[in-house]
Amino acid sequence: MADAHAHDHDDDYAVHAHITSIRTYVLIFGALLFLTGLTVAAYNIRLGELNLTVAVLIAMVKSSLVGAYFMHLKYDQRFNVLFFVGSLIFVGVFMAYTLNDTDHRGEEGVQGMRVDPATGNFAYGTATVLSETGEFTPFPEAADGDDPQTQPAPSEGDEAEAAQAPDEVDGTIDGDAPRVPAAPIDEMGEQGVEPLDEHGEAHDEQTDDAVAEDAAEEEAVADDAE
Amino acid sequence: MAHADHGPKYLAHHFDTPKQQFESAKLGMWLFLAQEILFFSGLFVAYGVFRTWYPESFSVGSHLLDWKMGALNTVVLLFSSFTAAMAVRAAQIGEQTGVPEKDQHKLGGRKWTSIFLIITFFCAAGFMVVKYLEYSHKIHVGTLPGQFFGHPGFDMASVAGAEFYEEMEKAGALAYESGGHATVPFHLRTFFGIYFVMTGLHGIHVLIGMGLLLWILKRNASGEFSAEYNTPVDIFALYWHLVDLIWIFLFPLLYLID
Numbered sequence: 001m002a003d004a005h006a007h008d009h010d011d012d013y014a015v016h017a018h019i020t021s022i023r024t025y026v027l028i029f030g031a032l033l034f035l036t037g038l039t040v041a042a043y044n045i046r047l048g049e050l051n052l053t054v055a056v057l058i059a060m061v062k063s064s065l066v067g068a069y070f071m072h073l074k075y076d077q078r079f080n081v082l083f084f085v086g087s088l089i090f091v092g093v094f095m096a097y098t099l100n101d102t103d104h105r106g107e108e109g110v111q112g113m114r115v116d117p118a119t120g121n122f123a124y125g126t127a128t129v130l131s132e133t134g135e136f137t138p139f140p141e142a143a144d145g146d147d148p149q150t151q152p153a154p155s156e157g158d159e160a161e162a163a164q165a166p167d168e169v170d171g172t173i174d175g176d177a178p179r180v181p182a183a184p185i186d187e188m189g190e191q192g193v194e195p196l197d198e199h200g201e202a203h204d205e206q207t208d209d210a211v212a213e214d215a216a217e218e219e220a221v222a223d224d225a226e
Numbered sequence: 227m228a229h230a231d232h233g234p235k236y237l238a239h240h241f242d243t244p245k246q247q248f249e250s251a252k253l254g255m256w257l258f259l260a261q262e263i264l265f266f267s268g269l270f271v272a273y274g275v276f277r278t279w280y281p282e283s284f285s286v287g288s289h290l291l292d293w294k295m296g297a298l299n300t301v302v303l304l305f306s307s308f309t310a311a312m313a314v315r316a317a318q319i320g321e322q323t324g325v326p327e328k329d330q331h332k333l334g335g336r337k338w339t340s341i342f343l344i345i346t347f348f349c350a351a352g353f354m355v356v357k358y359l360e361y362s363h364k365i366h367v368g369t370l371p372g373q374f375f376g377h378p379g380f381d382m383a384s385v386a387g388a389e390f391y392e393e394m395e396k397a398g399a400l401a402y403e404s405g406g407h408a409t410v411p412f413h414l415r416t417f418f419g420i421y422f423v424m425t426g427l428h429g430i431h432v433l434i435g436m437g438l439l440l441w442i443l444k445r446n447a448s449g450e451f452s453a454e455y456n457t458p459v460d461i462f463a464l465y466w467h468l469v470d471l472i473w474i475f476l477f478p479l480l481y482l483i484d
Contacts, residue, residue, distance in 0.1 A: 014244055022332065025308060036304065039482065051484055056478070066471055069311070077252070087261075087263040102279065
């Protein structure tokens, strides 16, 4: 390499990469395989609490080997090592400060619950104890979603709407039943009551909330028309 | 300095020497890798928070992952890192024309660079195939994350089918009896949310790496690289090793919990 450049400042000019031997690479690869096997073995021994610590320690040794040899950090500029190690230190700071918060929320209550002393309620992230024993319903509104509810009476909004969008009124619209798109409620806000011919047939699947919201919107449209 | 005197073809105009160019490229890449580590760290911290909040859910969730698949992918990725390192070595050695037989490095030169890059590419593809098998199984049994994960009061036996139920039983995960039928910890969905986002983001990195590999392979085949200039192979390999590093942590953290 060096002879290729008959140059005064040869050392500052050409790149002199350190060429690692095949033997070293094979040894490192072997060590990585061995450590992977060790991780799996430690898992199958079931160390309990120690499991996580052992697994993370082995992963750290593995990543040090990859970093030092495969990524050439051992022979690289120290400045580059600083970035690598520095970013890992900041990940540690990020992890430690966050967990120090989330692991220490509230005070010990009954059945292992964590209680926020200021409010007397569950501390954030701790209500799961009850949900797992079936005493706490995370989404109570989902339980009564199937209740039958009378559909709002057809309003003059139908006619007003028909007047506004004559192109979309076709044979699929039943004059007596309210036209309700089967689209989810959050989409209704954007779509309004326009997509008649796509959704007009799907009356059976509408949700009660959708009916109510649609009726309200139709009234609003009717008001506008007047 | 006149342009003609500037130096070899691979030396960009804004650098004085190949060495300066090489070290700038390395420094830039290491800055990018540090950014990648911090980018993934948000997910690792989320993992730490939810694992300490919901240890049962994480324990059950990891039993529903096939650690043999994870271990296989770990070995595949470690081997691909090894071949990527060997590709860089082959590129660093370069063509050895005029070097006496006894002084020649083995497995060096453009041909070997290509061979090792191709092996790396097929390892990456193999990794994605295993990932695909795992994902399609997860989707089949209904453990997609978030709102797609069944519903509150989720009954695994009826929603996910007998197959998954048996798996749960084998894993000893049916500890939560409620109303006469087996249910699962509510935050199992949180575990699978984290599983899909972390492995998914990692998988995207593997796919990007495969694209970069083809690009580097093409440039190597065109004879662009030599013992004097092989920085792109080196830089690509650094990216590939980082993808490997992240998997080294993901494997025990997701597949081997308790």
